[in-house]
Amino acid sequence: MMKAYQEALRTPGALRFSLAGLFGRLPASMTGLGIVLLIQHSTGSYGLAGLVAAVYILTSAVAAPLQGRIADQFGQRRVLFVVPAIYCLGIAGMVWAAGEPLSLTIISAIIAGTGAPQTGNMVRTRWTHNLKDRKLLSTAFAWEAILDEVVFIIGPVLVTFLTLNVAAPLGLTAAAISSLLGGWGLALQRATAPTPVKSSARGDDKLSLPPLISLILSAIGVGFVFGASEVLIVGFTDELGQKDLAGWVLAVSSVGSLLAGFIVGARSAASDPVKRLRIFTILLACSLIPLPFAATTFQMSIGMFVMGLTIAPTLITAVNLVELVTPLTRLTEALTWVTTGLSAGVALGAVVSGRIVELHSASLGFAAAALAATLAALVAWFAPVSQAIREPKNP
Template structure:
């Protein structure tokens, strides 16, 4: 198992750009939860906090594909220098809006600004892997490394932002997220030797994407985004109801830990002949595991439940990447992966908002119905999707 990963990471510059992209992605797991915690700490409702978080995430999703296209045409370094600075500016403006109690829609507008400038280093680092690796079996392992890195981000980020927001000055969590994005983006921009060559507009042509397949995958990604976005708000509210708001980061980290363990194992296994079957089964089980959480009444019970559910996250995501890699033209793989990421980000926004509304009306336990329904809906789409090789 270790040899498989060592061979891939021994590529020149690979370990460095993968590590840099890892900590530059910390805002993915910090900013949304940080906005919820900060707004609630300042007296706002979970509904208001969820809407602000949704505005941030939706803006990031809307601009994600365009940022990826600009990186392809202008080069990653040019884009990373700009979005890193703009992101830090947007978070700073949001903190000022909260501190000065600006009226609606100004805090939301600042959150949107930060979202628009969210560095898409996850997609960019996968493009770097695609550039430096020619062996397709190693590319599968490389994508698994990034899936594992995403889980590390979702283990460290929630704990860090929760601790900083609730135990230090409440603005510290989002300041840390802004610093990680700014410094991480600029550090990755400095690593020019591993970045893919820029492709000017007049030469940027390629075969069409297989939207008959990719469209349903974006919908599945959206369902996963609803699961992830709602879970952050629900767990924060549940631990608050139990009188232990600081436990939210720990529970989210336990959820990500389950996915991390599964990702390490799956990434070292041979690529499955029919990853669509794995995707269908994994997302169905992921959604179903939220059903018992609607009835639990303690934080340890929720932690156990989400840990078990976490075992289905990495297998779902890795199977989806394998499917996309097989079904789209190699020259447009990065764009296709960006669309998948965008679908997931779009799902996070309504997931957070709907979960916040359900929690305000019926309590945190009822909120678990949101990821349950989303997981089942995603499984329906996956089971109705077919690949070109296995209709």
């Protein structure tokens, strides 16, 4: 089972840029939850906490495609040196304001979102440009998905512990430090960076919009589940007087996702990715159905683990499909557009679930998440992707 991973990681420079990306994307698992914990701790409002988290996520969603386009045209190095510094500036403002005054907190969230590093997408683009055996590309994407899950196991627990048990500002501060280490570490690895291609030299390398839009819409539904889960788990554990367990419950979901991603990635010659995306999104929707009925933290953890089993396979397949329908010269941009859809869904999920927790209960919020996942499955089922798949080309 490990052979495919070993072959992929023998690619020169792959392990180094992948590990740098691990630190660079750690803020992705810490910032949203960190904002919710910090603002709720400071103001006592889940609605306000969800609002600030949504502003951050929506801003990052808007900025992501711009970062991707600049990286494709002018090189990753320039982007990776600048955006982590912007992100840290915004985080510093949020930590200082902590919801009071709200205006400064919102402005800081916008700044942080503008600089939210798209390290994961840039690492995946490096794989596409450096991996000689195209049959191993799905394995490489699965490896990155596994590292994503490692990040989402460590990040929520770390930010929860630091924020609630050490000092409230420390969780987001740790995310900022990790952003600098990962982003600048990846920027220094020039040998594996994709060659930038000016827009005037791209010729007919245009984005295929119908399949890409379908993948973005499906990503919005999946993102809603992510955003809602962070807020709902905090609310659910708070209702039980076990708020300090929120990070652990989210980590359990990531463990399930990691295991499933590892198995999927070991099958480097996996079957039709369009069919897989349809199946995995349906399984995601089904896995959410029992969650509104969970009555204890243990029951919720079991349910989140089962849900996690569907996450990595869904995301691996979606990334694989983006690569198959996109020219290499536009890949980072295309990946960030899908990330934008995912982020928009996360923001919407955070806002909606925050209001549901305040007005009703966390359990009811999971019903809304199940509905969003069902819509994502419907979009994936009817997405016009198969006819847009390009013949794979070696770099």
